[in-house]
Amino acid sequence: MATAVSMDPQKPAHLEPSELGTREYWDQTYSTDLSTHASTPSHEGHTWFSDVNASQKILKYLTSTSLGLDKEATTFLDLGTGNGEMLFLLRDEGGFTNRLIGVDYSRSSVELCKKLSQQKGLALRPSLDEQNSIDFILWDILHSKPRPEWVEGFDVVLDKGTFDAVSLSGEVDELQRRVVEGYARRVEGLVKKGGLVVVTSCNWTEEELKNWFCGEESTLEVYGRVNYPVFKFGGHTGQSVCSICFKKKS
Template sequence: MGETGPAHLEPSELGTKEYWDGTYAEDLSRTPPEPDSPLCGWFSDVSASSKILKYLSSPSLGLDKQSTSILDLGTGNGEMLFLLRQEGGFEGPMTGVDYSSQSVELCQTLAANKGLAEEALKFRLWDIMGFDAPESLAVYDVVLDKGTFDAVSLNQATDRLGKRICEGYCERIELLIKEGGILLVTSCNWTESELKRWFEHENLEPVDRIEYPVFSFGGQTGQSVCSVCFRKKSKA
């Protein structure tokens, strides 16, 4: 994103790997392991996960539940993929990636406890903004981001050109979306218009949004959470 992009967020510990490693390590220490991530609080008040599930299941979107491939970026405790598989009836290949090894271990443990086979639901260690993607990653019909761009935006790290790493985020993940596939970004730090400025470019176009409860404060109205759907354009 160039100089016309939204102003950067102030750095926070919520943007550091150390913070999330500690969070998921604490989840793993419970018997049995039980997720209690701050991300749950960020989005649970507006039932974001259930709204995302309803949106992805809508006939208007036309996703084939038996074959649609789904990638969950920054999967955390795997909640979104578990919901899609167990309650949404999505049976296609699903992969969740996270840069925290504790997150991956937690997800794998929870998946085993739920009786979900590794072949159907995979969790992999990957730093989206770091090294190249694992060879097992390909391109997907649906790529989900629920709070991951928020966390990346709170990271003060910069790239070799001195730019905040969030500026290169869209470029990295666009490569993981099939032509005609969708990217659904859910945020509690960015508005709908700001997300469009971050993600809309020559290969990605905004096509829809998810409605959330509207609040009013100081004469202004808005949503505490927003989800914007982008479609990757076909080259043909």
């Protein structure tokens, strides 16, 4: 089948829809993880990009002195949190002690995260005013409005594979556009001015991510990147995964 063309000529062509872009696929994935975890507590579920150790590399980037993020003040929102691994790392190894919130549209994902939190001895505190709080919430960025308490936005918004999944969805919005077309603007509305958005993808190159998230109507600009091993094939060089950090203009 031919690849569909984006309605916005400045954006890359769409990817062909796949089951990886459906809620049913991820509900089944995390339901299986829940069942496996119940019988084998050491099983913590599916982790995106583990083959390139992406989570640890992102953690190293976010804790770097060049970013200078205040560990007591920085707030995080993890989109499509999956098994919550990124937030657990930020809290346990990164030392971030302010609000850590993970959202996912899969109820099974949220249930898994809460069970893992209990196993790790972490308190799930719904109050956003409490220090050391961590919370996992059933929330769909494509179909739900931001919560009132999120109106000021977050210091850092994370997306590790969620944009990839949205890119593989064949669903269309009220304008009859593939839902991927409006995703970046929804993310943009969740981050504070001067805040960061870190997007990790295996479906898109760095240049393509830039085209999706930046542009004339966007307040996001490229701020940095996470480095991964580079491969050479057929005279070309590249990397299988890329993580781009965007900053919201203030």
